[in-house]
Amino acid sequence: MKQFFTNRILISLLFSVVLFGCVDTKYNDPENKEISPIPEGTATISIAELKALHSGRDNDTTSIPDNSIIVGQVISDDEPGNIYKELYLQDETGGILIRLDKAPLYTSYKLGQEVGVICDQLVLGSYGGNVQLGIPSLYNGTPAAGRVPGPLMDQYLFTGTIDDSVRTITATINEIQTNLNNYIGRRVKINYVASTDRPGTTYADAVNETTQNRYFNDGTSSSDIVMRNSGYSDFAGEEIPEGYGTMYAIVSTFNGSAQLYINNPVTDMVDFGDVETPPIEGVVFQENFDDRDEGEIDFENWGNSPEQGTVKWKVEGTGNKYAMANAYQSGDATSESWMILPTIPESNLTLQFRAAAGFFVEGHTDVIRIKVSKNYNGNISGATWEDLTDQATLPVFGDLDEKWWQWTESNINLASFGSDVTIAFVYLGSNTNSTKVEIDNIVVTNNGENSGYYGRAFNKSGYELKSTLSEIISEDYKDIGYAALWTLYQTSDDKYQKKEIIWDMYSDIPDPENPTIPDGVQPGEYEYRIIYDQCGNSGSGEGYCYNREHVVPQSWFDKRAPMVSDAHHIIPTDAYVNTMRSNHPHGMVANASWTSVNNSKLGSGTAASGYTGTVFEPNDEYKGDFARMYLYMATRYEDQIGTWVNYGQAGTVLDGSSDKVYKDWFLNLMIEWHNNDPVSFKELDRNEQIFLQQKNRNPFIDHPEFVNMIWRDNAQ
Structure with a gap:
C-alpha cells in the first residue's frame, strides 16, 4: 500500500511553487522533456479517502480539509473528442473526475x-452519483462542483513524469456492475466483449452530433453495460467492430448504473473478429428485440392486450430496438396495455430488464407496473397478479427536470414464486397523460437469489457469511495441478504485463513514489525472467532463481491435495528467500536474524503482536496480500483446516476450529495487515487470471469488506 504522508514543510514548498510560480517551472511544464517526478510524500490523502469525504448526494458539495493533496496517473485523453473538459486521475485506491474549463x-x-x-479551496460534488472534484459553484441554484477556470488550473494542478504504461484492472462486466463503487473512475480491461447493438451501428450520431448509448456484453452478465460516446468525437461516425475483442475503458456511473467511456477506438477496441454469441449463464428467457420487426408485438406465446383503451405494445428503434407503449394521440380516456411474456416453467428465478421514458408529461407518475402471476392461462382478469413495481428501478416519471431516454437497470428476485411464473409489463396512460415508456434487454435467469458469483453471500455476516463463501469458492474449483502453476505465473504474476518479468514479492523493491505500480528496477533490486529463471532449488543466495512458495506451508496440511496446488496461496518467489522463510508463520519481527534485499525479515516475533517465536515479515507493501491469502485458506478449506493443527508448525497459528480458524495473535495481525494495506491492482489482476484457470476467486480481494464482516466481532 502506498503510504500518504502529511509533510507540512513539503506542502508549504509546493504551495509556494505551484501557487506563486517562483521556483522550478519544469515541475509544472508538461512540454518539458526533462520533467521531474513528483516528490515522494507529496500526496497527503488517497483518491479513495478523498471521495469518501463526500455524502454521495447530488445537489450537495463537501469542503475539503486543508493540506489535502492527491497524486495520480492520467487515464483520459480528450484529443479524439469523446471526453470534454474533464480529466480522470487514478491512484492505487481509486479514480476521480476533475472538472476543468479548458479544451483540449x-x-x-x-x-x-x-x-x-x-x-484546498476545491469541493467535492456529485452528478448521477459520480463524485467529482471542482470549484464551488451552483447548478440550477443548488451547490455543485464547477469547472476550474483555465487560467487558474496551474494553481491547483501540477505535473510529473509520463509513463507509457497506463495501469489497468482486468474485470468482467458482471464484476463492474455488482461491485461498481470499486471501479468508478478507474481504467479497466474487459476481455471477450462484444457489441449487442445491430451490426453497422456507429459509435454515436455524427450527423446530428448527439451523444449515444451503445451496449456491450462479455457473457458474464445478463444485463448489458452502457458505453457513452459523444457525437462530437472524431470516431462518432465509425462503425462499432463486430465479434469479440478486448475493450479498455474508464468506468463511470449514472444513477447507480455503470457506464463506460473510451478514449479512442484505435487503442481501446482491439482484436475484434470472432462472431460467436456469448453465453450468459443461467438464462431461461431472453429478449432484446433487435431481431424483431418493427410494429405491434405479435410473438409466439406472448400476450399484447389493451385491457382499457386501444394502445398496444410495439417494437421500434433503429440500431438498438426495444418494446414501447405510448398513449399519445390515442384518443383514450384511459389506457391500460399489457405485454405478457411466455410462462416460464423453471424455478428460483430472477428478472432483469432496463427501462427508459420519453416525452415526459408533468404529473404523469404512474406509467408502468411490473406484475407476476402463478395461475395465468390466457385470461388476464381471471388470474391473480402480484405487483412488484416497487422492487424495480424505474425512470423518475412526471418530473420535467429529468432527462429523457436514460436507461435504468432493474433486478427483481422471483425465487419466492417457485416455478411456472408469468411476467407482465403493464402500461398506464391516457390521451393527455402520454409519457412514453420503453423496455429492453429482458432476461430471466434461474439462479434467483444466487445471481452473481457472490449473490447468495450478500445479506449475511459472521461465520454464516464465511461458510457461504466457502461453498461458493469451492463448488466450481478446478485443481490445475502443481506443474501448471509455472504456466499460470506467466499471466497471473506478470510484473509489467509484457510476459517478461515475474512479480516476486520477496525480491521486489517498491518504487517509493508509486509503490503499487512497477516502475523499473530500484537500486539494489534484481528481477527474474519468466520461464528462463525458474528453478526447483534455492541456489547459493538471493538473485539465483525463483520457485513456488506456499504461503500456508505444505507441512501444515501434510502436502495433501488440493491445497498443495491451490494458486491463490502459491506464489513465485526468490528461491533462497523461500528457503529462509521455511515453514515459519508470517508475523512482525522484533529482532531480525536475517534480512533480504527488499527488507523482508526473519527473526523473533514482537511481544506486542502476542507471539515471540520465529516469524517471517514481508515488505510492508505486500502485507495485505499475504493476509488475504491466509484468510482465503481459512475460508476455502473451512471443512478441514481445523484438523491441520497438529501438522508441522500449524499449531502456532491455528486454534483447531473451523470458523475462527486462527489464534488471536495471528488473526488480529492478519486483520490489521488487511486493513492497512488495501487491495492493489496487482491482486485484482492476479485474482482474475487465477479465476480463468482455477475457476474460483479470493473473495477478500473482490470484497475487502467481507473480512471485517466475518471476523470483526470474533477477534480479540
Whole structure:
C-alpha cells in the first residue's frame, strides 16, 4: 500500500511553487522533456479517502480539509473528442473526475502522466452519483462542483513524469456492475466483449452530433453495460467492430448504473473478429428485440392486450430496438396495455430488464407496473397478479427536470414464486397523460437469489457469511495441478504485463513514489525472467532463481491435495528467500536474524503482536496480500483446516476450529495487515487470471469488506 504522508514543510514548498510560480517551472511544464517526478510524500490523502469525504448526494458539495493533496496517473485523453473538459486521475485506491474549463487538455496533461492536485479551496460534488472534484459553484441554484477556470488550473494542478504504461484492472462486466463503487473512475480491461447493438451501428450520431448509448456484453452478465460516446468525437461516425475483442475503458456511473467511456477506438477496441454469441449463464428467457420487426408485438406465446383503451405494445428503434407503449394521440380516456411474456416453467428465478421514458408529461407518475402471476392461462382478469413495481428501478416519471431516454437497470428476485411464473409489463396512460415508456434487454435467469458469483453471500455476516463463501469458492474449483502453476505465473504474476518479468514479492523493491505500480528496477533490486529463471532449488543466495512458495506451508496440511496446488496461496518467489522463510508463520519481527534485499525479515516475533517465536515479515507493501491469502485458506478449506493443527508448525497459528480458524495473535495481525494495506491492482489482476484457470476467486480481494464482516466481532 502506498503510504500518504502529511509533510507540512513539503506542502508549504509546493504551495509556494505551484501557487506563486517562483521556483522550478519544469515541475509544472508538461512540454518539458526533462520533467521531474513528483516528490515522494507529496500526496497527503488517497483518491479513495478523498471521495469518501463526500455524502454521495447530488445537489450537495463537501469542503475539503486543508493540506489535502492527491497524486495520480492520467487515464483520459480528450484529443479524439469523446471526453470534454474533464480529466480522470487514478491512484492505487481509486479514480476521480476533475472538472476543468479548458479544451483540449491532452496537451497539458498527457495520458499516463503523473499529476498532483492541491484540493484546498476545491469541493467535492456529485452528478448521477459520480463524485467529482471542482470549484464551488451552483447548478440550477443548488451547490455543485464547477469547472476550474483555465487560467487558474496551474494553481491547483501540477505535473510529473509520463509513463507509457497506463495501469489497468482486468474485470468482467458482471464484476463492474455488482461491485461498481470499486471501479468508478478507474481504467479497466474487459476481455471477450462484444457489441449487442445491430451490426453497422456507429459509435454515436455524427450527423446530428448527439451523444449515444451503445451496449456491450462479455457473457458474464445478463444485463448489458452502457458505453457513452459523444457525437462530437472524431470516431462518432465509425462503425462499432463486430465479434469479440478486448475493450479498455474508464468506468463511470449514472444513477447507480455503470457506464463506460473510451478514449479512442484505435487503442481501446482491439482484436475484434470472432462472431460467436456469448453465453450468459443461467438464462431461461431472453429478449432484446433487435431481431424483431418493427410494429405491434405479435410473438409466439406472448400476450399484447389493451385491457382499457386501444394502445398496444410495439417494437421500434433503429440500431438498438426495444418494446414501447405510448398513449399519445390515442384518443383514450384511459389506457391500460399489457405485454405478457411466455410462462416460464423453471424455478428460483430472477428478472432483469432496463427501462427508459420519453416525452415526459408533468404529473404523469404512474406509467408502468411490473406484475407476476402463478395461475395465468390466457385470461388476464381471471388470474391473480402480484405487483412488484416497487422492487424495480424505474425512470423518475412526471418530473420535467429529468432527462429523457436514460436507461435504468432493474433486478427483481422471483425465487419466492417457485416455478411456472408469468411476467407482465403493464402500461398506464391516457390521451393527455402520454409519457412514453420503453423496455429492453429482458432476461430471466434461474439462479434467483444466487445471481452473481457472490449473490447468495450478500445479506449475511459472521461465520454464516464465511461458510457461504466457502461453498461458493469451492463448488466450481478446478485443481490445475502443481506443474501448471509455472504456466499460470506467466499471466497471473506478470510484473509489467509484457510476459517478461515475474512479480516476486520477496525480491521486489517498491518504487517509493508509486509503490503499487512497477516502475523499473530500484537500486539494489534484481528481477527474474519468466520461464528462463525458474528453478526447483534455492541456489547459493538471493538473485539465483525463483520457485513456488506456499504461503500456508505444505507441512501444515501434510502436502495433501488440493491445497498443495491451490494458486491463490502459491506464489513465485526468490528461491533462497523461500528457503529462509521455511515453514515459519508470517508475523512482525522484533529482532531480525536475517534480512533480504527488499527488507523482508526473519527473526523473533514482537511481544506486542502476542507471539515471540520465529516469524517471517514481508515488505510492508505486500502485507495485505499475504493476509488475504491466509484468510482465503481459512475460508476455502473451512471443512478441514481445523484438523491441520497438529501438522508441522500449524499449531502456532491455528486454534483447531473451523470458523475462527486462527489464534488471536495471528488473526488480529492478519486483520490489521488487511486493513492497512488495501487491495492493489496487482491482486485484482492476479485474482482474475487465477479465476480463468482455477475457476474460483479470493473473495477478500473482490470484497475487502467481507473480512471485517466475518471476523470483526470474533477477534480479540
